[in-house]
Amino acid sequence: MQLTLSGPPHFPPINTVGGIMRQVLFALIPALVAHCWFFGWGILFQLALAVGFALAFEAVMLRLRGKPLQPFISDYSAVVTAVLFALCVPPLAPWWISLTGMLFAIVIAKHLYGGLGSNLFNPTMVGLAAVIIAFPIDLSQWLAPRSLSPGLPGLAETLRAILTGQLPASLNWDTLSQATPLDALRTGVAENRMVTEIRANPIFGDFGGRGWEWIANFYLLGGLYLIWRRVISWHVPVAVLATTIIVSTPMWLLGPDVNPSPLQHIFSGALVIAAFFIATDPVSGCSTLRGKLVFGAGVALLTLAIRRFGGYPDGVAFAVLLMNMLAPLIDRLTTPRAYGHPR
Amino acid sequence: MNTSQPNNPKPGLVKNLLVLAVIGLLAALTLTGVHQLTEQRIVDETQRRALASLQQVLPPEAYNNALIDDYFTARIAGLSGAATIYRARFDGTPVAILADVVTDQGYSGDIRLLIAVDVSGQVRSVRILDHRETPGLGDKIERERSEWITQFAKRSLGDPPRAAWESDQRQGAFDTLSSATITSSAVIRAIRDVLVWYQNEQDEIYALRSEAGDGQIEAKDGRE
Amino acid sequence: MTHNHPTIWRNGLWDNNPGVVQLLGLCPLLAVTNSAINGIGLGLATLLVLVLSNLAVSATRRWLQPEIRIPIFVLIIASLVTVVDLLMQAWLAELSQTLGIFIPLIVTNCTILARAEAFASRQPMARSLSDGLAQGLGFALVLIALGAGRELLGQGTLMADAHLLLGDWAQSLELRLMPADWGLLLAVLPPGAFIGLGLLVALHQRIQRSQQPMNENPADGSSQAIDAT
Numbered sequence: 001m002q003l004t005l006s007g008p009p010h011f012p013p014i015n016t017v018g019g020i021m022r023q024v025l026f027a028l029i030p031a032l033v034a035h036c037w038f039f040g041w042g043i044l045f046q047l048a049l050a051v052g053f054a055l056a057f058e059a060v061m062l063r064l065r066g067k068p069l070q071p072f073i074s075d076y077s078a079v080v081t082a083v084l085f086a087l088c089v090p091p092l093a094p095w096w097i098s099l100t101g102m103l104f105a106i107v108i109a110k111h112l113y114g115g116l117g118s119n120l121f122n123p124t125m126v127g128l129a130a131v132i133i134a135f136p137i138d139l140s141q142w143l144a145p146r147s148l149s150p151g152l153p154g155l156a157e158t159l160r161a162i163l164t165g166q167l168p169a170s171l172n173w174d175t176l177s178q179a180t181p182l183d184a185l186r187t188g189v190a191e192n193r194m195v196t197e198i199r200a201n202p203i204f205g206d207f208g209g210r211g212w213e214w215i216a217n218f219y220l221l222g223g224l225y226l227i228w229r230r231v232i233s234w235h236v237p238v239a240v241l242a243t244t245i246i247v248s249t250p251m252w253l254l255g256p257d258v259n260p261s262p263l264q265h266i267f268s269g270a271l272v273i274a275a276f277f278i279a280t281d282p283v284s285g286c287s288t289l290r291g292k293l294v295f296g297a298g299v300a301l302l303t304l305a306i307r308r309f310g311g312y313p314d315g316v317a318f319a320v321l322l323m324n325m326l327a328p329l330i331d332r333l334t335t336p337r338a339y340g341h342p343r
Numbered sequence: 344m345n346t347s348q349p350n351n352p353k354p355g356l357v358k359n360l361l362v363l364a365v366i367g368l369l370a371a372l373t374l375t376g377v378h379q380l381t382e383q384r385i386v387d388e389t390q391r392r393a394l395a396s397l398q399q400v401l402p403p404e405a406y407n408n409a410l411i412d413d414y415f416t417a418r419i420a421g422l423s424g425a426a427t428i429y430r431a432r433f434d435g436t437p438v439a440i441l442a443d444v445v446t447d448q449g450y451s452g453d454i455r456l457l458i459a460v461d462v463s464g465q466v467r468s469v470r471i472l473d474h475r476e477t478p479g480l481g482d483k484i485e486r487e488r489s490e491w492i493t494q495f496a497k498r499s500l501g502d503p504p505r506a507a508w509e510s511d512q513r514q515g516a517f518d519t520l521s522s523a524t525i526t527s528s529a530v531i532r533a534i535r536d537v538l539v540w541y542q543n544e545q546d547e548i549y550a551l552r553s554e555a556g557d558g559q560i561e562a563k564d565g566r567e
Numbered sequence: 568m569t570h571n572h573p574t575i576w577r578n579g580l581w582d583n584n585p586g587v588v589q590l591l592g593l594c595p596l597l598a599v600t601n602s603a604i605n606g607i608g609l610g611l612a613t614l615l616v617l618v619l620s621n622l623a624v625s626a627t628r629r630w631l632q633p634e635i636r637i638p639i640f641v642l643i644i645a646s647l648v649t650v651v652d653l654l655m656q657a658w659l660a661e662l663s664q665t666l667g668i669f670i671p672l673i674v675t676n677c678t679i680l681a682r683a684e685a686f687a688s689r690q691p692m693a694r695s696l697s698d699g700l701a702q703g704l705g706f707a708l709v710l711i712a713l714g715a716g717r718e719l720l721g722q723g724t725l726m727a728d729a730h731l732l733l734g735d736w737a738q739s740l741e742l743r744l745m746p747a748d749w750g751l752l753l754a755v756l757p758p759g760a761f762i763g764l765g766l767l768v769a770l771h772q773r774i775q776r777s778q779q780p781m782n783e784n785p786a787d788g789s790s791q792a793i794d795a796t
Contacts, residue, residue, distance in 0.1 A: 100751070108762070108766075112766075112769060129758075130753055130758075133478075133479075133752065133753045133756060133758060134479075134751050134752045134753035135479070135752070136477060136478070136479040136480045136522065136752075137479065137480060137521055137522050140480070140522040141521075141522065183522075186525075309451075310451075311450065311451045311475075311476075311477040312477065355632055355634075358630075358632070359632050359634060359635045362627075362630045362631065362632075362635060362639070363635055363638065363639065366627065366639055366642060366643070367642060370642055370643065370645075370646035373646060373650060374646055374649055374650065377649075377650045377653050377654065378653060380657075381653045381654060381656065381657035384657035384658070385653070385656045385657050385660075388656065388657065388660040391660075392660065392664070478752060478756055479752045
């Protein structure tokens, strides 16, 4: 067996799995609060459902595999998977979205591949991709952010919508929901409207989607905290964001009428959360430093391509999964030469 | 193993060629036989399927001409490529046209539709022949998956007025499939374009010479 | 290597199953298995070609020199596939339309060439017949299991459209086990095929290991060198 070592800086010694996962959860709190402010109570229920299902599946799978529940169940890894998943689904998505997502994430992507550390694919993204394909309508029904909505649904209405999959009679989707900025852009460009014209729609904010851009800012903040705490290295996020800017800027300058600006790309959809919290997954991502740069660049390129050409509006989940498959190869090609050894 | 392995290559060569020839001949004979046996049935089946696909939008009792052979090709503004127009007649009286058209305004690629328009300019029925829309969203335009496509029956350019031939997400008169505005709109506009074309050309449509035998059916498959 | 009939059957159906152990013919296996009836249709067509090609190869094996062996196999298999394709177009037109290109593509299914090369060209006709039936059934069973599972999860039915294969009386075979709205769309789409096959392979290995924990010896090494399509 060949061991692959990254050069310094190495992780500081505080890092147990539980410790890292707790740091990641701390880093997500600001974005969570922002999400709650812009899109209402839904996220809290999504969080509770996803964490509940994740822990239940984790316990069942540990039992089936003949592993002890402790320490695995309390290492927070399933919780992080669940929280990231909940942040990516629409706030009023019915409960079976979480159930299906966690089934694919925890049972199939994590435990059938051998548990934490052996998973080829990022569990959150497997869960997300599964529900995007299985329930495309539910996954595209986002609420309009606070300042545009006639009133976000209340606590009881939110709960009923999530439990029954149907909106209470007092509400209806046409007034509540709004195409996500990415959807609106794609639809607009398809009917030959100019980007500037499309962006006059109030769902667009200063540089991304209204509400979305603030949540993305808080992901950024959380991500920077993780880099500062050395939980993640800067390579992947920088590669993702830099590649997005480098690729989309010339296209935007050449055809500002049909191509969204780089900021638009970064601040809508799931690109920022993916850059800091998902593509940095040490298990399914790359481990060499150069590999991490390649990995991040690949995620960004594929995301842009899928947003432009694919059948689903946001391609982050698919991009990460495709790069997960390439990660072992990238690692192999970018392994640093050991001192004194020929190539 | 019991495969014989002679050491001398020369007789082996002749023998090999002989074996190849004999087996090749046997294969050719078998294939010829099966081809003879099935040829007529396959032609019939192909015809039947082509007719069955047309009969999705026009019941067989509505016409009595050779529908499949009574067609011409036309370019319709707003639609891509050449459209094939079949003409249904009953005892020589025009009944309806069946337009086999392609729109390139779908969410992911072309959508091919079959639209039946009455002599009066009213839509009789519409079906989707081919598409690549997102499963679970845009593919609800198929009759097998939802009722959506049936809302166009008996509508015409005056009902609703031409400007309202749009999806209701875009201030038009027709239902939109949820989360599939582009797809819905592409289909609605394709129908509208055919109706507009029909209105402009209706005096000549039933008088044009049929192109059957010109090989236009093959040409149609090759378009974008 | 012993090649008695029980071993041949055990190999084809389980130990060395073409679908879940040798992973041969994956392209059609994944592409058409969105319903049980499609699985049965392609499974039977493949079975027929496999049995006939095994018989033909075994019958002519004493005249086949190594230099012309492969061309002859290809000739035999291609002719048989064409025959099956024509027959299906004529008498099972609807099913043939549904399965589309995957009937002619049986010719590229490695299982068939693999069995011709590894088994039928070295064994008498009775055993080759047995082997063709066993391997073909093994492949068909995987197709059917995957097709039925995906159909059930995706549409809530079993044996829908059975009349395409069996004639009009078979319309009553359709079994609805849950409302169509509950279907998991993922199951009938291409990703469902990959995930489903992965789960079947995992299940097979799990059972295999629990049965013979220490047996490292693969059941039949003869055809494992040929790669999947």
